[in-house]
Amino acid sequence: MDTINSVQKPNNMEAINMDRFQKMVAERAYCKYEKRGFVSGHEMEDWFAAESEIQSQFFYWIHDAE
Secondary structure, three states, X not given: OOOOOEEOOHHHOOOEEHHHHHHHHHHHHHHXXXXXXXXXXXXXXXXXXXXXXXXXXXXXXXXXXX
């Protein structure tokens, strides 16, 4: 498995595709931008917050599946 293009799940579970992960983060970051009223200047903050949220959700999805 190519670990560069996927995020590894613990316990040998199926890995999430990195392209899918990036798309999920982009969508979440856009929602943050939209919620702010499309005010620019917070793009990196939105992206990093979105990444963190998606990673946290992914963690809980894994544990719910066990």
